[in-house]
Amino acid sequence: MARFSGKTVIITGAGSGLGQATALRLAQEDANLVLVDMSAEGLEETGKLVETAGAGGVELVTANVTKSEDVQKYVDTAVNAFGSIDGFFNNAGIEGRQNLTEEFGDDEFAKVLAVNLTGVFAGMAAVLKQMRTQGSGSIVNTASVGGIRGVGNQSGYAASKHGVVGLTRNSAREYGEHGISINAIAPGAIMTAMVEGSLRQLGGEDWEAAGKEFVSVNPMKRFGRPEEVAALVAFLLSEESGFINGTIVPIDGGQHAMY
Numbered sequence: 001m002a003r004f005s006g007k008t009v010i011i012t013g014a015g016s017g018l019g020q021a022t023a024l025r026l027a028q029e030d031a032n033l034v035l036v037d038m039s040a041e042g043l044e045e046t047g048k049l050v051e052t053a054g055a056g057g058v059e060l061v062t063a064n065v066t067k068s069e070d071v072q073k074y075v076d077t078a079v080n081a082f083g084s085i086d087g088f089f090n091n092a093g094i095e096g097r098q099n100l101t102e103e104f105g106d107d108e109f110a111k112v113l114a115v116n117l118t119g120v121f122a123g124m125a126a127v128l129k130q131m132r133t134q135g136s137g138s139i140v141n142t143a144s145v146g147g148i149r150g151v152g153n154q155s156g157y158a159a160s161k162h163g164v165v166g167l168t169r170n171s172a173r174e175y176g177e178h179g180i181s182i183n184a185i186a187p188g189a190i191m192t193a194m195v196e197g198s199l200r201q202l203g204g205e206d207w208e209a210a211g212k213e214f215v216s217v218n219p220m221k222r223f224g225r226p227e228e229v230a231a232l233v234a235f236l237l238s239e240e241s242g243f244i245n246g247t248i249v250p251i252d253g254g255q256h257a258m259y
């Protein structure tokens with residue numbers, strides 16, 4: 001039997017990149033999916049992909065993770081449609097501007113923190129309430145290599161992703177005894193729309209050349225693939241990883257080992 005038959009998983013940021021790849025992977029493993037994104041267009045695209053892959057059941061929820069009523073909407077959708085929440089990939093995020101701390105700006109800082117940290121916190125809080133009544137569940141938060149190391153020129157991103165690491169460890173201590181595991185992944189450079197955006201900020205028209213420099217910081221000298229992240233997330237959300245809790249798992253070609 002597929003690992004996710006009869007299981008329900010919510011994925012935020014499901015309209016693109018890592019969220020979309022994970023939706024596809026879990027659909028192939030027969031999960032019921034609640035796909036969340038602020039981009040209705042992205043959601044529709046992922047919806048078509050998972051339908052072709054044959055997910056158990058699929059709900060698409062257009063929602064902004066910074067709004068508490070939207071967070072409650074995706075949680076209620078999952079419970080009303082499928083009766084439980086077995087997994088939560090708390091993944092929506094933005095990169096924000098790249099520049100020196102002194103030039104970063106209060107508004108930009110607040111914007112990045114609202115999505116990457118407050119949005120992750122609000123999602124965890126609402127989902128944990130449901131998981132505690134069930135006495136089971138698994139959460140994977142998306143941190144970053146920028147959440148465990150200094151990368152530079154990313155004040156908002158670094159602060160938010162270090163915050164995700166802190167939230168993960170804190171809540172893992174609180175909920176382990178309720179049968180709930182909470183972990184985070186710390187991806188390095190994975191080729192998605194977000195990374196293409198970073199490269200365009202760095203290299204302009206010559207962004208593909210900037211990509212070569214970008215990957216020189218990992219021993220494998222390549223970008224990761226969204227499917228590689230999806231395989232890790234699926235493992236962490238599955239019962240196979242049942243005793244892994246409060247861990248931050250790098251998936252970065254070894255970048256975290258280099259400095």
Ligand SMILES: NC(=O)c1ccc[n+]([C@@H]2O[C@H](COP(=O)([O-])OP(=O)(O)OC[C@H]3O[C@@H](n4cnc5c(N)ncnc54)[C@H](O)[C@@H]3O)[C@@H](O)[C@H]2O)c1
Nearest residue numbers: 013015016017018038064065093144187189190192193194
């Ligand atoms: N790609 C990488 O190299 C990389 C590395 C480390 C961490 N990450 C993290 O992985 C996560 C996914 O990134 P990605 O590379 O797939 O990016 P992406 O831009 O391809 O996808 C992000 C998705 O999140 C959605 N989103 C953004 N803000 C939202 C909001 N307020 N409410 C709801 N949805 C929102 C976007 O519409 C988009 O569909 C992010 O948290 C990112 O910080 C990515």
